[in-house]
Amino acid sequence: MATAAAADRVQRHTDEAVNRAIHAEMLERLVYFALHPERIEERLEQLDSEWDIERALEANASTFALGGLTLGFAVDRRWLALPVLVSGFLLQHAMQGWCPPLPVLRRLGFRTQREIDRERYALKALRGDFRQVEDAMERLQAVRAERGEPEQYWPQ
Template sequence: MELDLAKEQLPSTKSKVNDRTPDHINQQIERETEASVNYYKRQGEQEILARIKELDHEWDTERLLEVNMASIAFISSLLAVRANRKWAFLAGASSAVLIQQALQGWTPPIAIFRSMGVRTVAEINREKKALQNLLNKPE
């Protein structure tokens, strides 16, 4: 019973970032994605394929958070060993941010990334799927 209760309290990993992002930001990202797809409707196959390749390399919110927090943890750990042990608190804080993101789907860095237009994997994949559909449409 306790396990079931814990599952209900944790956000879905599929939508946790979108659920915690203000609607106006989600809508802006959606409008930009739609505008991109509409632009590529008027482009040739090679341009669409090039855009899909770009999307394969686009960094999503989770990757950006992981790299940033791991970098902070690594650098602050080095500073803790070399300069002052107080730097270890920063390493701990960056680890706490990652735990918070995994459990709640929200952290201050994610809010900043979203306001900058950084998309989730699902949002990137929606654009890719729409572009792939353009390639598969009969003329």
């Protein structure tokens, strides 16, 4: 899974204190929403519009590259070095999961899509969205037990 690999690379290349702070902030929010379940829907909508670290990097890189091109053609050719530099950063991020803007964006609180999804699924669990799945699994296990099927058996 490419998304999981990218998220892992970003977290591996982020200072551990920053990773812990991002995780702690999420836990604080989850505690709040466990105490205020009527606000979960609002938070889920906020998560739908939250920019992940990849989107932030892409938007910033595009802005700097286009700005460098514009300034390079309109003001001074030396500005053309900016899009080259930004492209190098994007390639470095694609290959290694790290580039110079990454630590700044992480400290600003930008999260990976996986980190955002963890909060989303935790909120849905608090809201009770997965109770039907749990009920279905219990019914399935009861049927398997009646048939004498092993618990590890999954039909193809």
